[in-house]
Amino acid sequence: MGGCRRRGVFNFGDATFHGSMGGQHLNAPIVGIAAAPGGGGYWEVASDGGVFNFGDATFHGSMGGQHLNAPIVGIAAAPGGGGATGRSPPTGVFAFGGAPFYGSMGGKHLNAPVVGITAVASGGYLEVASDGASSPSAAPRSTARWAANT
DSSP: OTTOOOOSOOOOTTOOOOOOSTTSOOSSOEEEEEEOGGGSEEEEEETTSOEEEEETOOOOOOOTTSOOSSOEEEEEEOTTOOEEEEEETTTEEEEEETOOOOOOSTTSOOSSOEEEEEEOTTSEEEEEETTSOEEEEEOSSOOEEEEEOO
């Protein structure tokens, strides 16, 4: 991207730029982005739990300014986008908006730390550890999720 002056979010293909926190003072770095349902916006999440919404992505809350036992590592949005859930060990998952809690690997022995999360189309989410192991949490409806390292 030599010579590009825009900071933060870089769009490719049919993805549309809706803004970013690039160039803004942040308490912690942005570590993830997730598209809102329909692609008309997205959420960015910072390692301190701050969530920033752009376009038609609705703000459902965040852990910004709250004590976390470990930094956030990612964010994922499911088709419904009716809420947000955060992940921080050993406490596990934080739910916001209409996002119900479905479980997490927080507080459980793992061979490697959780490094990411993704939502599944049918609802629920998968957490993935740095050794490639994953853990499903089934859900009857779609939600947005964010995860922290364990």
